[in-house]
Each structure stands twice: as C-alpha cells, then as structure tokens.
Amino acid sequence: FKTTNIVSIPFVNTTFNDFMRTLEARINDHKNTFVVTANPEIVVYADHHPQYQKILKSATYVVPDGIGIIKGAQMLNDPISERITGYDIFCRLLEWGNQNNKSAYFLGAKPEVVFDLRKILTVNYPNLNIVGMQDGYFKNETPIVSTIENHDIDMIFVATGFPFQEEFIEKYRNKNNGLWIGVGGSFDVLAG
Ligand code: UDP
Numbered sequence: 001f002k003t004t005n006i007v008s009i010p011f012v013n014t015t016f017n018d019f020m021r022t023l024e025a026r027i028n029d030h031k032n033t034f035v036v037t038a039n040p041e042i043v044v045y046a047d048h049h050p051q052y053q054k055i056l057k058s059a060t061y062v063v064p065d066g067i068g069i070i071k072g073a074q075m076l077n078d079p080i081s082e083r084i085t086g087y088d089i090f091c092r093l094l095e096w097g098n099q100n101n102k103s104a105y106f107l108g109a110k111p112e113v114v115f116d117l118r119k120i121l122t123v124n125y126p127n128l129n130i131v132g133m134q135d136g137y138f139k140n141e142t143p144i145v146s147t148i149e150n151h152d153i154d155m156i157f158v159a160t161g162f163p164f165q166e167e168f169i170e171k172y173r174n175k176n177n178g179l180w181i182g183v184g185g186s187f188d189v190l191a192g
Helices: 017-026 040-048 050-058 067-075 086-097 110-122 142-149 166-176 184-189
Strands: 001-006 011-012 033-038 063-064 103-108 127-133 155-159 179-182
Touching: 001 067, 001 142, 011 050, 017 033, 017 166, 033 040, 033 050, 033 086, 033 166, 040 067, 050 166, 063 142, 067 103, 086 103, 086 110, 086 155, 086 179, 086 184, 103 142, 110 127, 110 184, 127 142, 142 166, 142 184, 155 166, 155 184
Parallel strands: 011 063, 033 063, 033 179, 103 127, 103 155, 155 179
Antiparallel strands: 001 011
C-alpha cells in the first residue's frame, strides 16, 4: 500500500475495502501479520517512547484509526483516503470469519465483558471457531501463549489497550502465523 508518514509512523493510505481484501488474502495464506490501529494518542506516545515506536515500525501495517490522523495528514498535504478503525476491522473479520469458518482467539477486557462477548459471538457468528477467550487481567502469560502456539488460529484479537497490546503482539507474534491485531476497547463496544 501507499503510506503516509505522521511523526515518522507510516500509515496505510488506502480504502477500508481494499485493506480488508489484502488482510483476508494474507489470513488465507497464513502469512504472519501484525496490524496496529493507531490514533493520535498512540503516535504521541510513540514519539516519547523509542522502544514502542520501534514496535510500531515493525508492524506489517499501521492503519489510521481516529479522525485526528486524517486531519493531520490533510495538514501535511498528504491526504489519507479513508479512516480505517480497529472496531470496523474487528466486526468485518468476525463476519468474514463466520462466512469462511475461520478460527479466532480473543484476549483482553474485563471478565464480565468476555462473558457477554462469548454469548454474542456464539449467537451472531456460529460458524466462527473460538479457540480461546481470556480476559485482560491475567498474571501469567505462559498458558495464553501456549494455547496460541499450539493451535491453528486465523485471527488473534488483542484488546488490552495500548501500549500493552502492541508490546504483547510484538513479543509473541512469531508463535503463530495468523493475523495479530490490537483492537483497544472493541470487546467492550461489541459486548455493549
Ligand atoms: N484492559 C485489559 N487489561 C488491562 C487494562 C485494560 O484488558 O490491564 C482492557 C480494558 O478492559 C478495555 C481495553 O483494554 O477493554 C482498553 O480500551 P481503550 O478503549 O482504553 O483502548 P486504548 O485506547 O487504551 O487502546
């Protein structure tokens, strides 16, 4: 994709549909993929934390979540075609995953949110194979990583908030050749 740099972070500059087609093709091909859904808060944080900035630069794609990124690109005279939010990607992948019998792992949010999310997923996306769900307030990463490592998982959704979700993904993405994406508060939103 064409990219547009904002404070040295290269943002994907394409349409949502175009981006999703590429993402779906990569999932089908079991290509290891790391997507960061970044808003201005993340860009500012990365600017002050070199280690985190390095993680963002190591991602396969950074997408412009947040209208502030679109506005920033306009001011830099390098307009970005479309806003691509983590929540929209999340919902679209659940839909697509349900239609194509894909598997997914869900990590993050409070235990009661995970409980509600599981009910919603089973009712609305019955053909999606839920490999595991784990709330985001765990003490020990080992059993989580071991589950992820030992299953074929098409999509790993990490919703523990930034910067932790991206740090977690960067640390473990080599354990599974699926799609890894940090989706912030998306579990809370879908669980209502
Ligand atoms: N969260 C979590 N573990 C933590 C801290 C937060 O799972 O240790 C979850 C929290 O319950 C919420 C999400 O992470 O569901 C953070 O959502 P937010 O919209 O704040 O995302 P951010 O903008 O921080 O990426």
